[in-house]
Amino acid sequence: MTSSRISRIIATGSYLPERVMLNADLEAMVETTDAWIQERTGIKQRHIIADDQVTSDLAVAAAKQAIARAGLTPNDIDLVLVATTTPDKIFPSTATIVQRELGITNSCPAFDLQAVCTGFVYALSVADQFIKTGMVKRTLVIGAESLSRITNWSDRSNCILWGDGAGAVILEAVAQQDGQPVKSGIIATHIHADGQYEQLLHVPSGPSRVAQTDDVAERTMTMKGNEVFKVAVNTLSRIATETLAKNQIDASELDWLVPHQANLRIIKATGKKLGLDDSQVVVTVDQHGNTSSASIPLALDQAITDGRIRRGQLMLLEAFGGGFTWGSALIRY
Ligand code: COA
Numbered sequence: 001m002t003s004s005r006i007s008r009i010i011a012t013g014s015y016l017p018e019r020v021m022l023n024a025d026l027e028a029m030v031e032t033t034d035a036w037i038q039e040r041t042g043i044k045q046r047h048i049i050a051d052d053q054v055t056s057d058l059a060v061a062a063a064k065q066a067i068a069r070a071g072l073t074p075n076d077i078d079l080v081l082v083a084t085t086t087p088d089k090i091f092p093s094t095a096t097i098v099q100r101e102l103g104i105t106n107s108c109p110a111f112d113l114q115a116v117c118t119g120f121v122y123a124l125s126v127a128d129q130f131i132k133t134g135m136v137k138r139t140l141v142i143g144a145e146s147l148s149r150i151t152n153w154s155d156r157s158n159c160i161l162w163g164d165g166a167g168a169v170i171l172e173a174v175a176q177q178d179g180q181p182v183k184s185g186i187i188a189t190h191i192h193a194d195g196q197y198e199q200l201l202h203v204p205s206g207p208s209r210v211a212q213t214d215d216v217a218e219r220t221m222t223m224k225g226n227e228v229f230k231v232a233v234n235t236l237s238r239i240a241t242e243t244l245a246k247n248q249i250d251a252s253e254l255d256w257l258v259p260h261q262a263n264l265r266i267i268k269a270t271g272k273k274l275g276l277d278d279s280q281v282v283v284t285v286d287q288h289g290n291t292s293s294a295s296i297p298l299a300l301d302q303a304i305t306d307g308r309i310r311r312g313q314l315m316l317l318e319a320f321g322g323g324f325t326w327g328s329a330l331i332r333y
Pocket of ligand 1: 031032033036039040041117119156157158161223224225227228229232262263290320321322
């Protein structure tokens with residue numbers, strides 16, 4: 001019998017900045033109420049990065065935890081991938097800074113990946129390909145964001161949504177007998193993009209596109225929230241059902257949905273479409289807000305460390321973000 005290589009999650013880690021911003025704090029900043037925010041988004045609070053921290057600090061803290069839990073040393077890692085929309089600098093990549101700060105001195109490749117809120121699923125998919133081809137054995141995949149730094153704190157329909165944080169997973173190559181069911185590992189990833197939606201969710205300025213005015217809106221996220229909402233609900237339902245169909249898995253076989261944490265109403269709609277009970281859907285948006293590429297690894301780490309997600313269980317990860325980008329990962333933990 002022939003065998004091939006698949007990727008197995010051997011450890012997770014996470015980090016949330018100390019400062020918690022409650023909805024009540026936002027009431028003092030913009031015209032909003034705790035009740036409105038909770039009803040429309042499900043968000044109760046979010047964590048905000050300290051003045052002296054940058055994205056790589058959050059990423060390093062999450063990665064250290066994952067490496068320690070895996071019982072590895074930093075030089076056991078042979079690829080560092082950081083999904084982020086809020087890198088420390090234009091260059092070098094946040095991944096190379098993380099590599100240095102972790103003390104990885106084995107010259108392994110390190111790079112950032114930008115797919116906004118789908119960033120972690122994209123990074124997982126890329127890492128999985130590197131492992132499957134035999135190019136690397138262990139990959140550190142991090143989603144880390146300091147979205148508060150690109151938030152327009154006077155735009156009430158926008159600033160209520162975002163939070164800061166980081167989550168990390170370590171993938172390791174394991175042998176898989178061809179034709180046999182996967183006992184523990186990534187079964188499949190699916191990633192997509194459609195650039196025609198740029199204007200619905202974006203930051204207008206960037207390294208090569210100079211801000212047209214001094215307006216803060218040029219340097220922060222702008223979004224047509226209700227239009228994004230509609231496309232997100234439809235796209236996420238579609239990717240979830242497509243992923244299951246392509247892998248010949250029935251929704252009733254799923255133990256968990258670990259969705260990108262953008263809005264509780266979007267999350268519930270996807271869970272319902274799959275016929276899952278609310279208790280099978282991992283929700284952290286109430287505590288973290290939308291942390292973009294960090295949201296799935298944060299949710300995953302929470303549900304694994306509190307004992308909900310157990311070895312051998314089947315989970316579907318799905319995400320949607322600016323671009324638009326969207327994707328899924330079907331994993332037997
Ligand atoms: N507090 C109180 N009222 C607010 C408000 C706030 N924070 N933000 C907007 N409103 C008001 C609007 O001004 C509008 O008032 P009007 O009817 O008098 O004009 C009303 O609430 C409805 O606005 P709308 O934008 O249609 O609200 P909504 O129900 O769509 O909720 C979002 C807004 C942003 C919460 C929602 O659209 C959303 O979550 N979208 C998806 C965003 C997302 O997840 N993006 C990331 C994808 S990765």
